[in-house]
Amino acid sequence: MSSSPPHRPGPVLSLLAGAQFLVVLNTSIVNVALPAIGQDLQLTPTGLAWIVNGYLVAFGALLPVGGRLTDLLGHRVAFLTGLSGFAAGSLAAGVPSGAGLLITARVVQGIGAALLSPAGLAILLAHWPPGPGRGKALGWWGAASAAGGAAGVLLGGVLTSALGWWAVFALSALLALPGLAATPLLLDRGERERAARLDLPGALVVTAGLTLLVLGLGARGRLPLPDFAVPAAGVFLLLTLVPVERRARDPLLPPVLLRNRSAVAGNLLMLLLGAVWVATFFFLPLYQQRVLGYSPLEAGLTQVPLAAALMTASWGAGRLRGTLLPGFVVLAAGLLWLARLPVDGTFLSDLLGPSVLIGTGLGLAFVPLTGLGVAGVEPRHSGVAGGLINTSRQVGGALGLAVLTSLASPAGRATPGPAALAHGYRRALVAAALVALLAAAGAGIRRKPARPVTPS
Template sequence: MSLPTPAPPPHRAGPVLCLLAGAQFLVVLNTSIVNVALPAVGQDLRLTPAGLAWIVNAYLIAFGALLPVGGRLTDLLGHRTAFVAGLLLFAAGSLAASVPWGFGPLVAARAVQGAGAALLSPAGLAILLAHWPPGPGRGRALGVWGAASAAGGAAGVLLGGVLTSALGWWAVFAVSALVALPGLVAAPLLLARDARGRTARLDVPGALLVTAGLTLLVHGLGAQGHAPLTGFVVPAAGVLLLLALVPVERRASDPLLPPALLRDRAVVTGNVLMLLLGAAWVATFFFLPLYQQNVLGHSPLEAGLAQLPLAAALMAASWGAGRLRGTLLPGFLVLAAGLLWLARLPVGGHLVGDLLGPSVLIGAGLGFAFVPLTALGVATVEPRHAGVAGGLVNTSRQIGGALGLAVLTPLAAPAAATPAALAHGYRRALVAAALAALLAAAGACVHLARGRAGSPPGAALPTGRTDTDG
């Protein structure tokens, strides 16, 4: 098992943070960059809509299902080793996806990308936590990391459209491989070598159960409304496999999910609230473009450009949340207010009059909540468990998004395919997402009240600062 990664010299702190933020940008970029290119992929490879969905889902399922394993491997292999291995795997998958071999190889390459991301993301977060101890510095670093996540989502929509139009769909994958190359060169130079401690083994039965369980759960939830077998039986099987994980982990000498994490109130609270945030997050980025295209008649590129104010607000709020205290509760309240405002969704809506204001509020709420939630999920964790804790909090957001789509998509289903019926369905889904944000705000209130009543002086706050930071 690796020992804590040594902090970088002061003159390397900036470049290290740029490297980590760039890796997170790359991971999030690939959740959205392929979306605009899907019609071109389908035309070239003669794919059905179901086949096109697998090009998206192969990445998301592999990423979400393997995150706990990637986090545990980060702790076992060492932070730098896991980071470089994840980046190399991600680059290899990106390069393979850029070659038009056919549907099967493309889906396999996307799964390799997702596996690389599942190792890269928790490794990057573990390095950040090791380099920046609790205090104002960690808060600022997490703010930059969160802003990079927001930038990746926005850049994916724009780059996907530009690259597909100028070069072809293959370029959306090739650019990820090119972006990864400087990181592969810089990581061994900037990151300190992993210090080695006692030897531990990967809990293989636990890894297989959690990966299979999450794969079935995420895939089944994403298929709600398509096929009864896939939409209900498959996620139920996933839940059963995850329940079977409990006795297996109790008997394991080196469990995949250390019991101390599951007993940590801050870790549990952070992950539960991240589930709710993930549901509200996916509602915005899924239903808003549908409203713009299906009701307002915007093109995909116009819909992508219209989300730039939301992305800019998300980036700014993430950056600011790393420098401010107490943004968790206001973040959820602002998010709920933005979703309720957006839920007006008139049939003849306008970008400036009807979408701009609520989009900015939603982006600000997401950013103000996301950064302190990430900090809360890892704040009290021992350095030797930083990787698995980082993987767990990322998994919660992914599963929250899948749960959100499973619940909200039936609510948005219109009685008829008219613009008025579609808008009414999207309004129902956004109101339900706002209720999830309000439920998370209530949970944040309980957590903050308990923290004030029971935290000793100097205890970690959700932003990663301490009571003595002022």
């Protein structure tokens, strides 16, 4: 892949941003449709959870392998393969059939996304070298991520109400078609590591470890085991990765990447941002629906200001320097404001202001963190670097949600009332604000990178 901007930067960036939009869209678009799916397919709560977890677990657990395959196969091949798998999974999920096919299709979607997302980021890094141009491209890429998360809630409600739950998956298949047609026309073959090969033992260990960790944290209370058992097994497997990688000829995570102080710092901070990000989009709709009595569609519509602020801040962060520390501070301020959560709250007085602050903080922090996680990385390792920064966000989200939902659970109440629920959500949001302040402290520590860092 060339090291200068492409001849058609607009279409190429639109293709990459559109793919990232699809990846993030499918983390949330199914949520509003779950009641309709459960009623139509006669699914238990555990079965419904797998419709969500099938995508999230496959996506999160396979991201490091997807990033490494991007470097081995070449960026265009990996991008096209990931988009094809994602489209096939979306099409299969949109066929009104049994629960088994739907869950399998969601896993296929997640596998495709695990290859598509790091490949798209690797292509962006290869086309836009370090400098203002890369910062702007990352800003658009980050804005597309924000738009995907917001659009999922809105489109899920609208499509399910108008056409049926199958339409939320058919939409993803339909939106993937232009990308499949445009990829061979817009992207060249790209650089790949011809002499290297996939570290199969390392790939198996990291995939199994992340699967157990993400699954165990996301399915607490729904597995026939103690809550700590499955995540602990995942952590144990990930610890065994160290001796496995030492013996590998071509490690899954190249040692040069682990010695890159900017990349390590970016991934550690992305863990914290992921925890706060997922928690916000989890607790805010619950408060709106379970305490304030909003409908799912009303909850989605009232999150538009947050999404708009996130998109605008992501776009702006690509054009400005030094937004990482202010982003975390603004994020913490918004969470503390939101943590008031009165039982009789209103949108204008209690939700609008903190939502705008939270969205702004998330956007200002997300784009420079992505740039920090891939700063100074050689082009031949850009795929695995992109996979790793995405993995950090996914794992951070799973860890944060597990801890914060425990804080939010009212003690000793089988059917808690609105006041008890609001009190639990307050505790969780205050804890999330403390995590954001911890990240701000980390961002404030000056580090001298080995090579120029992508501007934020």
